[in-house]
Amino acid sequence: MISVVIIGTGNVAQNLYQAFEKSSDVAVKQVIGRNQKHLAFVNSTLLSSTNFNRIEAADVYILAVSDDAIKLVANNFKDIDGLLVHTSGATSLEAIKSAKRTGIFYPLQTFTKGKIIDFDAIPICIETTHEEDLKLLKQLGETLSKTVVEIDSEQRKTMHVAAVFVNNFTNYMYTIGAEICEEHKIDFKLLQPLIKETAAKLDTLTPMQAQTGPAKRGDQQTLHNHLQVIKDKHQRELYTLLSNAIKEKHGKKL
Amino acid sequence: MISVVIIGTGNVAQNLYQAFEKSSDVAVKQVIGRNQKHLAFVNSTLLSSTNFNRIEAADVYILAVSDDAIKLVANNFKDIDGLLVHTSGATSLEAIKSAKRTGIFYPLQTFTKGKIIDFDAIPICIETTHEEDLKLLKQLGETLSKTVVEIDSEQRKTMHVAAVFVNNFTNYMYTIGAEICEEHKIDFKLLQPLIKETAAKLDTLTPMQAQTGPAKRGDQQTLHNHLQVIKDKHQRELYTLLSNAIKEKHGKKL
Incomplete structure (x- = not known):
């Protein structure tokens, strides 16, 4: 005891x-x-x-x-x-x-x-x-x-940084998703099965393997269309930055 | 039938x-x-x-x-x-x-x-x-x-943009978390319960309510410590950008 x-x-x-x-x-x-x-x-x-x-x-x-x-x-x-x-x-x-x-x-x-x-x-x-x-x-x-x-303390500090990315920053992605939905009168709850499956994929795949979407595919047309939908300046910046990062990581030409 | x-x-x-x-x-x-x-x-x-x-x-x-x-x-x-x-x-x-x-x-x-x-x-x-x-x-x-x-088509397009944030970009956050772990020889699998709970929180909370972490708290000391841990230039940029965005959204002084 x-x-x-x-x-x-x-x-x-x-x-x-x-x-x-x-x-x-x-x-x-x-x-x-x-x-x-x-x-x-x-x-x-x-x-x-x-x-x-x-x-x-x-x-x-x-x-x-x-x-x-x-x-x-x-x-x-x-x-x-x-x-x-x-x-x-x-x-x-x-x-x-x-x-x-x-x-x-x-x-x-x-x-x-x-x-x-x-x-x-x-x-x-x-x-x-x-x-x-x-x-x-x-x-x-x-x-x-x-x-x-x-x-050890060094590893723990590093792990905490990784945790900020997968938890705090991920939640911020949810926040933007919810804002976009709200702005266009779409029920954010519709995205929840997608959110859960995105997390569940890691049971069998690495995040590199699990990556999908227009940036990964190098689909310029969809990226362009999306930027036309996004009105908020900050959201546009983030969309561009993250799309470029994904394209680069997955070897698509910028 | x-x-x-x-x-x-x-x-x-x-x-x-x-x-x-x-x-x-x-x-x-x-x-x-x-x-x-x-x-x-x-x-x-x-x-x-x-x-x-x-x-x-x-x-x-x-x-x-x-x-x-x-x-x-x-x-x-x-x-x-x-x-x-x-x-x-x-x-x-x-x-x-x-x-x-x-x-x-x-x-x-x-x-x-x-x-x-x-x-x-x-x-x-x-x-x-x-x-x-x-x-x-x-x-x-x-x-x-x-x-x-x-x-309708307009709403669907918007929804697809929101889906990119909560799915593709979230998965990119996982990717960076995995990279940080790998670089420091930490098993990324340790972060999986955290990833799943981050998604599961949305069952009962909005993403705004669910936000946690040093940026949300305005904890400058931890933000500073984290930036010292992150060596990769791109990861540092993203860490700063997203932390500032969260601070701003949650009304903390920049």
Whole structure:
């Protein structure tokens, strides 16, 4: 049985709490947050606390707070004996070095407010400096997920950049698609099966293999027609830039 | 019972053929293609034909050929009495006007070679000029899908542009994510749950609501750190452009 204390009240903290509560191999000893209201998701009020001066003893302390608060909040854990980990993809191990034993416990997923996620298929990226801490984090990760991988800070930073492209920037492509639909009174929901299949293709194909569309085919006529449809200056710029990039990548003449 | 002739041997033709073969409301009378080899997917050789001079009688003729071949191939159907439709998102009804009765039967989905797709959730966008032809197309569409919508040529063109953003350009974001992973020896498969969840979020949120990430938060430190990780000039440009666009859209100061 691994005992944990969760620090934070955001989407990651809530999802970790719910997942650990279901596990018979993990005991949540405490959930600490600044704001009592935001701790409402914790089933027992005995578990929740706003007091950083009364931290329960535990094997692992999970800092699930926003990136810019990590360093500051970590200062409260200078004297604890347990392992202090943060859950950020973009923050180094350095940021929490004030603690005695430190590590990373980074679930590679996007979390939505109020939506409880099944951790089973979510990769958990771990890092720490001591062999026995690594074993502990691995064990903790495996109570949630089938995929627990050791990733060092450099790789994690890189992975986070890749995640921005496939998640944040992809969502921005959805945003433009929705804007174009709205402008022309088309129901954006009609595009959803396409969006899901675009993601599902990666089960069997690399993105290079999965690429389709007028730019890939070098179909100048359609590219030209599309630019006539797009009125927004920014959307036109993006359309041209991305089409040219795809053409270039797939060896079509510009 | 609606009788159809399919013209073409590509992904769309193959998927339509497989789907109609399963339906008890549709009889596939013939599949016509230029190349006998490419017609191998047709179960019965009696059905397949390379001869455009011997076209079977049918209610609907479905031109599932590449966009630039539509006009040319349509010329073979000048004298038929059935309804000639094409399956292209980017091509107007005009392109097949040589036929007596014309229409559009556009399944809004991305098709992959060798992958049979379930049409059930795929929107089928139809268009035609005569009331009775519309009824026929609607009926035909409903043998495959729960979502058959009447969309005129202008809307279809716009929808196709939106589809390029959410499908082709999204896939390009995946491509860059994969490149970054490969360059740093990270398994791209680790990002797949994130990719799927990014798409799945749209079940409950608009893309505007679903946006997350450093640009959305206006987190300059992370944006700066990421730009230090990205070495490729083109990737840096795209990272900056899209981050600024997201910041602007979500009202963060540039």
